[in-house]
Amino acid sequence: MTQLLAVVLRVDAFVARSRPLWRWLGQAALVVLGVHLAADHLDDLLTAGLEAIPAPWPDTETPRVTGTWMAVGAELTTVAWTVWALARTAAVEPIDGWRGWWGRRSVHTLAAPLAWAPLAAAGCWVIAMAVEDAVAPLWADAAAGAGWAVAAIVAWRLAASGWWELVQRTPPPSSWRDGWLGAVVVLPMAGLALRYGLPYHGLWASWSTP
Amino acid sequence: MSTVGDWLEAGPRRGGGGRRLGLLDLVLVVAVCSAVVGRTPVGTLGWWASQRLQGTELPLPSLTASFESGMLAPPAIDVLPPVDTGLREDQLPDPHRTALRTTLAAGLPDAVQQALAARGAEATVEAALELVDERYAAAPGAPDRVVEELVLGAELRDRAVARARAAGAATPERFASYRRFLPNGVRVDADRVVGGTLAVAAVLDLGWPVADHFPITSGFGYRTHPVLKTRRFHNGTDVGVPIGTPIAAPRAGVVATVGENPTSGKYVIVDHGQGVRTSYCHLSAADVAQGDEVTAGQRLARSGNTGRSTGPHLHYIVRIGGEAVDPIRFRRIQGSG
Numbered sequence: 001m002t003q004l005l006a007v008v009l010r011v012d013a014f015v016a017r018s019r020p021l022w023r024w025l026g027q028a029a030l031v032v033l034g035v036h037l038a039a040d041h042l043d044d045l046l047t048a049g050l051e052a053i054p055a056p057w058p059d060t061e062t063p064r065v066t067g068t069w070m071a072v073g074a075e076l077t078t079v080a081w082t083v084w085a086l087a088r089t090a091a092v093e094p095i096d097g098w099r100g101w102w103g104r105r106s107v108h109t110l111a112a113p114l115a116w117a118p119l120a121a122a123g124c125w126v127i128a129m130a131v132e133d134a135v136a137p138l139w140a141d142a143a144a145g146a147g148w149a150v151a152a153i154v155a156w157r158l159a160a161s162g163w164w165e166l167v168q169r170t171p172p173p174s175s176w177r178d179g180w181l182g183a184v185v186v187l188p189m190a191g192l193a194l195r196y197g198l199p200y201h202g203l204w205a206s207w208s209t210p
Numbered sequence: 211m212s213t214v215g216d217w218l219e220a221g222p223r224r225g226g227g228g229r230r231l232g233l234l235d236l237v238l239v240v241a242v243c244s245a246v247v248g249r250t251p252v253g254t255l256g257w258w259a260s261q262r263l264q265g266t267e268l269p270l271p272s273l274t275a276s277f278e279s280g281m282l283a284p285p286a287i288d289v290l291p292p293v294d295t296g297l298r299e300d301q302l303p304d305p306h307r308t309a310l311r312t313t314l315a316a317g318l319p320d321a322v323q324q325a326l327a328a329r330g331a332e333a334t335v336e337a338a339l340e341l342v343d344e345r346y347a348a349a350p351g352a353p354d355r356v357v358e359e360l361v362l363g364a365e366l367r368d369r370a371v372a373r374a375r376a377a378g379a380a381t382p383e384r385f386a387s388y389r390r391f392l393p394n395g396v397r398v399d400a401d402r403v404v405g406g407t408l409a410v411a412a413v414l415d416l417g418w419p420v421a422d423h424f425p426i427t428s429g430f431g432y433r434t435h436p437v438l439k440t441r442r443f444h445n446g447t448d449v450g451v452p453i454g455t456p457i458a459a460p461r462a463g464v465v466a467t468v469g470e471n472p473t474s475g476k477y478v479i480v481d482h483g484q485g486v487r488t489s490y491c492h493l494s495a496a497d498v499a500q501g502d503e504v505t506a507g508q509r510l511a512r513s514g515n516t517g518r519s520t521g522p523h524l525h526y527i528v529r530i531g532g533e534a535v536d537p538i539r540f541r542r543i544q545g546s547g
Binding site: 019 | 249479
């Protein structure tokens with residue numbers, strides 16, 4: 001038994017050393033899950049907005065189709081930004097305290113952790129739901145608890161560590177405007193994730209409604 | 211700051227945590243990555259790319275299928291005529307019955323097959339309808355819910371509705387709102403049978419936008435275009451009506467658009483929910499504005515001859531999940547019911 005444990009610990013240590021090679025994939029996937037909850041609402045907003053424009057659309061359905069594809073585009077752009085932002089951290093020396101972080105301030109420095117937090121949190125909720133659905137047929141009473149427990153572990157191991165990497169290894173900017181283009185897409189998506197991708201609205205409604 | 215960082219990075223690095231928990235992290239990464247597949251456009255792209263790398267030639271799947279607006283597959287299903295006459299009050303009524311029979315005919319979902327097997331019944335559409343009738347008798351007056359619970363079960367449906375409510379959805383009880391909170395495993399059946407049934411039922415519930423005596427001047431499908439003189443797909447039905455004829459909403463809904471373009475002229479689009487939209491083109495004037503809620507029979511507009519048109523007529527389009535369907539096919543079924 002002790003020998004088996006030793007082997008497991010050795011394998012565990014080996015896998016842990018290779019973490020920089022693959023953990024970013026899980027961190028990005030977490031954001032993918034969160035960003036889709038946001039994008040699924042974005043297409044409704046875009047469609048309604050486009051339909052309100054008195055433009056000579058070639059077809060009556062053009063605004064709806066355009067809105068949906070713009071949402072797909074925004075989702076893919078946000079995911080590409082996430083992978084890019086994580087990849088940039090690999091080659092950057094960590095900052096030395098808040099002063100060091102302030103010395104590297106730019107739009108990207110602020111936008112990256114601001115966007116990451118709600119998108120990754122929404123991804124954690126998706127994981128909580130998936131675990132709950134998987135456990136429910138086996139043990140209905142424990143399903144919700146299991147979901148939240150796994151989500152908490154994912155939040156710690158992937159979401160929080162990703163957020164910390166973005167803060168601690170923010171790249172030195174060439175200008176304070178660095179990253180503004182990505183922020184234009186990513187921050188609204190983060191806002192939508194905050195509004196539609198987290199389960200606190202209903203909780204608030206249930207508390208505030210007698 | 212570094213203390214917080216160590217904790218986040220590791221579960222304290224000073225205890226060697228950074229060199230531990232590798233297997234846990236790997237399991238989490240695999241689990242999160244697998245959750246992406248089938249749920250998002252990125253997952254769809256990743257799955258497709260992996261199939262291509264393995265040498266399987268597949269067309270690129272729809273990237274919009276995971277969006278609410280793209281939840282319904284094109285209605286390539288044949289709508290069956292209603293065959294159950296003299297239904298009792300405790301049986302699932304039309305149009306839900308015909309719509310459900312239509313979607314079940316294309317294949318019984320797993321949940322229905324299991325429910326039928328549990329009671330020792332054959333896996334047929336008729337047996338499934340008997341099952342539905344029993345459930346409807348227990349919850350009369352709620353045909354949508356009975357259809358939803360047939361595929362999802364009461365527990366899963368309630369769980370998804372609670373999630374939609376927690377996320378602040380305006381109408382959490384509606385399938386379109388809670389659908390995104392369903393597990394991947396049931397979503398295909400749910401879209402096909404629940405989404406499909408509710409949509410087809412909504413289309414079967416549509417009235418006709420003008421008085422019945424006006425003639426159909428051009429049907430749905432391929433035809434030689436009267437202006438362009440080329441063979442083109444006609445995505446609606448033309449009804450010959452004089453300019454100024456009142457056009458009524460065939461079902462309650464919300465006005466999605468009031469617009470004008472060189473092809474359709476002045477037009478109005480009404481969203482009836484359940485993925486069903488109707489459009490009215492070549493109008494002379496609209497009597498509603500975007501966002502207006504309309505009731506069945508309410509006047510929407512007056513017909514005209516605007517846009518690319520050879521004479522006064524109404525171009526009437528019915529769409530399910532964005533795909534145009536033949537309005538006449540559904541009108542005939544209504545008439546025969």
